Amino acid sequence: MLGGTLAVAGLTWREAWRYRLWLVPVLAAAVVWAFVGHAATAEAGDATRLLTAIASAAAGFCGLLLAALVPAQQLTRDIEQRIVLTAFPKPLPRLGWLLGRWLGSLLIAGACMALVALAGAAAVSWRAGGIPTLRAAVPASAVFRLTALGEAVPLPHGVVRLAGPAGDGVRWTFSGLDPAADDYEILVQAQVSSLDADIVESVPVQVAVLLPDGRQQPLLLDPRSPYGRPPPDASMPNANAWLANRSSERRSLANDWARFALPPGSIDRQGQLTVQLTRLDPRSLLQLGREQAVLARPAGPLPLHALRAVLAELATPAVIAAAALAVGAIAGLPVAALAAFTLAFAGHALWTVHEVLSWNEMSRPLTRLLDLLVRLVPDFAVTGQGTRLASGEAVGWAEVGRAWAAVLPHLAALLLLGWWMLARRQV
Amino acid sequence: MADSVVRTEGLTKVYTDFWGRPRVPALQGLSISVARGEVFGLLGPNGSGKTTTIKLLLGLIRPTAGDAFVLGRDPGDAAARARVGYLPEESYLWRFLTADETLAFIGRLFGLSAATIRERSDRLLAQVGLEQARGRKVGEYSKGMARRLGLAQALINEPELVILDEPTSGLDPIGSAEVKDLILALKRAGTTVLLSSHLLADVEDVCDRIAILHRGRLVELGRVQELLADDRRLCIELAAPSPDTVAAIKAAAGPSLLGMAPPRERLEQHFRRIVAREEAVR
Numbered sequence: 001m002l003g004g005t006l007a008v009a010g011l012t013w014r015e016a017w018r019y020r021l022w023l024v025p026v027l028a029a030a031v032v033w034a035f036v037g038h039a040a041t042a043e044a045g046d047a048t049r050l051l052t053a054i055a056s057a058a059a060g061f062c063g064l065l066l067a068a069l070v071p072a073q074q075l076t077r078d079i080e081q082r083i084v085l086t087a088f089p090k091p092l093p094r095l096g097w098l099l100g101r102w103l104g105s106l107l108i109a110g111a112c113m114a115l116v117a118l119a120g121a122a123a124v125s126w127r128a129g130g131i132p133t134l135r136a137a138v139p140a141s142a143v144f145r146l147t148a149l150g151e152a153v154p155l156p157h158g159v160v161r162l163a164g165p166a167g168d169g170v171r172w173t174f175s176g177l178d179p180a181a182d183d184y185e186i187l188v189q190a191q192v193s194s195l196d197a198d199i200v201e202s203v204p205v206q207v208a209v210l211l212p213d214g215r216q217q218p219l220l221l222d223p224r225s226p227y228g229r230p231p232p233d234a235s236m237p238n239a240n241a242w243l244a245n246r247s248s249e250r251r252s253l254a255n256d257w258a259r260f261a262l263p264p265g266s267i268d269r270q271g272q273l274t275v276q277l278t279r280l281d282p283r284s285l286l287q288l289g290r291e292q293a294v295l296a297r298p299a300g301p302l303p304l305h306a307l308r309a310v311l312a313e314l315a316t317p318a319v320i321a322a323a324a325l326a327v328g329a330i331a332g333l334p335v336a337a338l339a340a341f342t343l344a345f346a347g348h349a350l351w352t353v354h355e356v357l358s359w360n361e362m363s364r365p366l367t368r369l370l371d372l373l374v375r376l377v378p379d380f381a382v383t384g385q386g387t388r389l390a391s392g393e394a395v396g397w398a399e400v401g402r403a404w405a406a407v408l409p410h411l412a413a414l415l416l417l418g419w420w421m422l423a424r425r426q427v
Numbered sequence: 428m429a430d431s432v433v434r435t436e437g438l439t440k441v442y443t444d445f446w447g448r449p450r451v452p453a454l455q456g457l458s459i460s461v462a463r464g465e466v467f468g469l470l471g472p473n474g475s476g477k478t479t480t481i482k483l484l485l486g487l488i489r490p491t492a493g494d495a496f497v498l499g500r501d502p503g504d505a506a507a508r509a510r511v512g513y514l515p516e517e518s519y520l521w522r523f524l525t526a527d528e529t530l531a532f533i534g535r536l537f538g539l540s541a542a543t544i545r546e547r548s549d550r551l552l553a554q555v556g557l558e559q560a561r562g563r564k565v566g567e568y569s570k571g572m573a574r575r576l577g578l579a580q581a582l583i584n585e586p587e588l589v590i591l592d593e594p595t596s597g598l599d600p601i602g603s604a605e606v607k608d609l610i611l612a613l614k615r616a617g618t619t620v621l622l623s624s625h626l627l628a629d630v631e632d633v634c635d636r637i638a639i640l641h642r643g644r645l646v647e648l649g650r651v652q653e654l655l656a657d658d659r660r661l662c663i664e665l666a667a668p669s670p671d672t673v674a675a676i677k678a679a680a681g682p683s684l685l686g687m688a689p690p691r692e693r694l695e696q697h698f699r700r701i702v703a704r705e706e707a708v709r
């Protein structure tokens with residue numbers, strides 16, 4: 001069946017090519033390039049971030065459009081123009097035909113997304129004056145609570161709330177690092193509040209590295225870091241960062257972390273690094289945990305990660321294409337396309353349903369209905385990588401796997417449904 | 428019937444509507460058997476159940492009742508399908524592919540190697556007269572050319588059973604005659620052919636046996652020669668008879684003589700002869 005399925009995938013590709021669907025990514029790439037000169041922002045770095053976000057959105061839209069239309073159009077045409085009378089008597093099972101159409105559509109969507117992503121990466125590089133290098137976040141291998149007496153207590157799980165007399169803090173250890181590397185960064189964020197009813201905008205802390213010889217060396221805040229800068233009237237001796245409140249959802253490497261360059265010689269010969277944060281203001285309340293500090297290391301050029309992001313985001317077109325085929329097996333092109341687009345929009349807007357449910361203000365039947373919707377509709381926000389790329393964070397294979405794992409049940413269910421419908425279809 | 432290539436037993440098909448309610452009884456209790464190497468004709472007017480029978484034999488639709496066996500297997504069985512070639516009643520092909528690409532694609536569906544596909548494509552395209560047009564897209568083909576390509580794709584797997592639904596539809600007389608020659612060549616090669624047509628002359632020319640369907644029912648089944656034989660009349664053909672011979676025959680036959688006339692060429696033969704003559708002149 002594999003050879004036949006691949007043949008159908010090839011047919012799908014050839015059909016799309018001959019009907020000039022390559023114009024779609026070309027137009028999308030042109031749109032991205034049209035923004036190169038017009039993406040004006042207050043800060044130079046933000047313009048490239050904006051461009052990255054635009055390119056990402058264009059690639060995603062391209063993939064979605066093709067995934068909805070190509071399989072719906074091709075399968076319904078196979079059936080309506082009775083081409084299946086030539087194809088279905090052949091030894092390839094209908095499941096093979098369906099999978100071939102799905103695979104071919106996915107290849108087309110992926111290729112078009114890759115083309116737009118690369119065009120976007122080229123636009124960003126041109127605007128930035130060079131190919132940007134993205135960073136990957138390395139989590140801490142161990143975390144300790146640091147008492148005001150300097151004692152380090154292991155903190156294997158959860159978070160710690162620091163309040164009361166100043167001088168306490170948290171110590172993070174990172175392992176498996178390259179001792180010779182000189183381009184690592186330490187990123188720190190926190191959830192902060194006040195012990196009294198006052199609004200706290202930011203809390204002064206000192207972030208330091210523990211050198212292999214036992215000395216503490218305060219780190220210097222990167223001037224490009226938008227988070228962690230001192231307020232205009234700040235005065236706190238020894239403070240090298242002022243941390244504003246950051247919830248656990250805000251994890252953009254570019255915007256939501258105080259960035260510190262790591263001085264040479266910080267990593268010991270075993271590849272271990274220890275960083276500690278000390279609270280300096282007794283009136284403040286800091287909530288810190290393992291995830292509040294990461295080590296950012298260079299992870300390769302933008303185009304590489306843009307392509308990997310395409311692989312991750314392709315999980316969404318995969319589901320859309322499967323839905324289009326499932327409906328196309330029993331209905332015409334308009335219905336199949338409408339179903340695919342409806343699923344696409346529902347999957348992208350699922351967060352609004354989550355938000356509405358969190359209000360807890362609806363009748364029980366409506367709540368149950370929305371709850372059912374949340375369970376049935378795939379959440380395409382999981383597969384999106386645009387924000388990640390725009391914030392300068394690398395897209396690893398883990399993100400690709402996570403995206404596909406998130407949609408796998410829906411994908412399998414839709415393909416099975418499509419197969420069942422096509423198998424029952426009398427031609 | 429151990430060597431039956433096609434066998435149906437009480438095959439019945441009733442088409443239903445969306446809700447599963449019976450709508451059209453297309454085939455009722457068809458029981459036929461087609462032997463290996465036979466050219467079998469399915470005859471009947473439009474709506475008699477010919478195409479429904481073929482679809483049931485190809486596993487494209489499921490029977491309401493009864494059984495069908497193709498090469499001893501269920502029609503939906505992939506192993507059976509691998510040994511069957513099918514030409515639909517119209518050439519439903521991919522308009523954006525060339526003839527070469529179409530045959531390559533169909534060949535891949537049968538799991539044939541690239542070399543085998545190439546070799547068979549060359550032979551089949553020559554056989555159906557599409558060598559010169561093999562690089563053109565099917566969308567640019569005339570109906571007859573598409574029909575010829577449809578025939579080629581039906582034979583790419585060198586099938587044991589070829590099912591041809593109205594094979595001469597859309598073809599000019601020369602093309603029709605070539606298709607009939609091809610069917611006879613398949614028969615000589617031992618291939619079983621199931622032919623559906625309402626062009627009686629086509630069927631008469633090539634079929635060993637025929638089944639006549641009417642409104643989904645089998646109304647006649649048998650060998651063509653036996654069905655068409657008329658033992659109440661006798662034809663005598665004489666080469667350039669003298670007037671005396673004619674007069675003697677008239678006298679001998681007496682009132683039982685129904686008529687005497689010089690034989691007429693069939694229009695198809697005449698047309699082919701004329702075209703062949705013109706081709707020779709060019």
